[in-house]
Amino acid sequence: MHCLLRSRWLGFVLQNRTNNLHLIRALSSSVSGDQLPVELQELCGVVSSSVGGLDDLEASLNGFTCTLSSSLVRKIIDHCKEDAPTRRLLRFYLWSSRKLDFETQDEDFNHVLRVLAEKKDHKAIEILISDMGKQGRVMEPQTFGVVAETLVKLGREDEALGLFKNLDKKFKCPQDSVTVSAIVTALCAKGHAKKAQGVVWHHKEKISGTKLCIYRSLLYGWSVQLNVKEARKVIKEMKGEGVMPDLFCFNTFIRCLCEKNAKHNPSGIVPETLNVLMEMRTYSIQPNSISYNILLSCLGRTRRVKECVKVFELMKRSGCAPDWHSYYLVVKVMYLSGRFGKGSQLVDEMMEEGLVPDRKFFYDLIGVLCGVERPNLAVELFDRMKRSSLGGYGPVYDVLIPKLCRGGEFNKGRELWDEAVAMGENISCSEAVLDPSVTEVFTPRRKVEELVRLQESTPPPLLARTRRPIKFRKGQLQAAARRKVGFQFGKSKNGVRKDNKKHQDRKQV
Numbered sequence: 001m002h003c004l005l006r007s008r009w010l011g012f013v014l015q016n017r018t019n020n021l022h023l024i025r026a027l028s029s030s031v032s033g034d035q036l037p038v039e040l041q042e043l044c045g046v047v048s049s050s051v052g053g054l055d056d057l058e059a060s061l062n063g064f065t066c067t068l069s070s071s072l073v074r075k076i077i078d079h080c081k082e083d084a085p086t087r088r089l090l091r092f093y094l095w096s097s098r099k100l101d102f103e104t105q106d107e108d109f110n111h112v113l114r115v116l117a118e119k120k121d122h123k124a125i126e127i128l129i130s131d132m133g134k135q136g137r138v139m140e141p142q143t144f145g146v147v148a149e150t151l152v153k154l155g156r157e158d159e160a161l162g163l164f165k166n167l168d169k170k171f172k173c174p175q176d177s178v179t180v181s182a183i184v185t186a187l188c189a190k191g192h193a194k195k196a197q198g199v200v201w202h203h204k205e206k207i208s209g210t211k212l213c214i215y216r217s218l219l220y221g222w223s224v225q226l227n228v229k230e231a232r233k234v235i236k237e238m239k240g241e242g243v244m245p246d247l248f249c250f251n252t253f254i255r256c257l258c259e260k261n262a263k264h265n266p267s268g269i270v271p272e273t274l275n276v277l278m279e280m281r282t283y284s285i286q287p288n289s290i291s292y293n294i295l296l297s298c299l300g301r302t303r304r305v306k307e308c309v310k311v312f313e314l315m316k317r318s319g320c321a322p323d324w325h326s327y328y329l330v331v332k333v334m335y336l337s338g339r340f341g342k343g344s345q346l347v348d349e350m351m352e353e354g355l356v357p358d359r360k361f362f363y364d365l366i367g368v369l370c371g372v373e374r375p376n377l378a379v380e381l382f383d384r385m386k387r388s389s390l391g392g393y394g395p396v397y398d399v400l401i402p403k404l405c406r407g408g409e410f411n412k413g414r415e416l417w418d419e420a421v422a423m424g425e426n427i428s429c430s431e432a433v434l435d436p437s438v439t440e441v442f443t444p445r446r447k448v449e450e451l452v453r454l455q456e457s458t459p460p461p462l463l464a465r466t467r468r469p470i471k472f473r474k475g476q477l478q479a480a481a482r483r484k485v486g487f488q489f490g491k492s493k494n495g496v497r498k499d500n501k502k503h504q505d506r507k508q509v
Contacts, residue, residue, distance in 0.1 A: 048084040086121035110143040117150040139171035145182035152186045177210045193221030223256035258298040266302040289323045300333040324357035394425045408441045
């Protein structure tokens with residue numbers, strides 16, 4: 001029975017060889033001058049196939065008697081890595097290094113390890129690193145950088161640090177400026193700035209030539225955590241070490257500062273950022289459009305409309321020319337706050353300045369106008385987009401036509417449909433949306449319903465509110481009456497009771 005299943009599986013693999021013909025041709029063309037033999041083409045088909053388990057793959061590989069070299073194995077892996085599962089690539093390489101006559105080199109291990117790291121298969125990486133350590137292989141700095149970055153992305157930063165600590169002892173790779181920069185960059189990219197700072201502290205003597213790169217990574221790592229205090233410490237440390245912060249460092253710090261204030265102190269975004277811009281000028285560093293765009297983006301998200309306009313005007317007065325992204329940020333906050341005329345004026349101003357925006361500029365703003373129920377303004381903005389001859393109008397038609405029809409403007413929707421068909425644009429929405437009997441017209445009722453609800457909940461102005469009657473427990477009403485009568489008739493001018501002899505005797509005692 002087992003032999004029968006094995007033969008059927010091999011037959012299925014042979015049927016799927018035609019599916020891997022493009023892979024075989026690419027591999028054959030990459031070999032300089034010569035075509036791959038048919039047996040090697042079949043080998044590529046077996047490796048890239050996803051049918052069968054790993055034991056079945058190795059059993060099929062044992063049937064091949066062709067001669068392979070290190071370079072040929074690497075080429076097979078390179079051309080199979082897009083289609084073949086990662087574990088099949090690893091099993092093929094382990095089989096080739098164990099069964100064939102040639103001796104695998106260190107560069108073969110490093111090449112395969114980089115491929116596995118790019119595929120982000122942690123178990124396969126772990127297996128191959130273990131084999132490299134047992135065999136005493138040398139890990140290249142480039143390989144370590146790729147593996148460390150992958151491990152940190154997979155949430156295994158402690159394993160990346162452990163691999164870095166054992167580089168010189170177990171993998172014969174020096175802990176020099178290249179490897180230190182690699183592990184620091186990998187850790188800071190995901191916000192592990194504290195661990196990266198520990199690495200820098202223990203290897204200060206090895207980063208003499210890459211200090212600027214190291215400090216940039218640390219600054220970015222603290223900005224991911226929105227830790228303004230630690231980011232400022234990094235800048236001060238740079239000054240103490242004689243490394244002057246550049247434009248990238250200040251822009252990273254501005255991003256950290258603005259993001260932190262946008263969450264906790266929106267009113268402090270502008271003054272604190274302007275102080276940083278003044279500090280930049282003391283170092284003869286002029287803020288660029290990215291510096292201002294970071295500020296405009298945070299102001300737009302917090303709906304600080306007046307401050308956003310003032311910063312935009314300050315940007316133009318300071319000699320920094322706004323780019324199309326700057327106009328996009330300001331126009332977007334104008335549309336969201338209901339200042340549609342001012343937003344349209346800024347779009348016209350951008351066009352007059354000769355700035356050619358990306359399609360994203362029009363896509364996003366047309367979506368914003370449709371979201372705030374201004375489809376007619378969205379059509380006008382679409383006309384400006386067509387005058388710019390940017391192309392890619394299909395997604396805009398897909399948004400505007402249904403929006404207009406649901407608003408009752410079927411004639412305008414039909415005009416846009418005919419225009420799209422005449423231009424040859426691909427439209428994904430159905431033509432049935434143009435039929436009034438099919439499309440339900442949306443009538444806004446929210447404001448009317450809110451007004452009716454407020455009128456019902458408001459009491460009439462001429463009616464006085466009736467006080468709720470006070471309820472007394474049993475005996476409380478009589479006690480209250482006695483206290484009231486005693487207060488009125490039982491006290492003299494000095495407040496001393498006359499009619500209660502017992503009270504006077506008790507007071508004398």
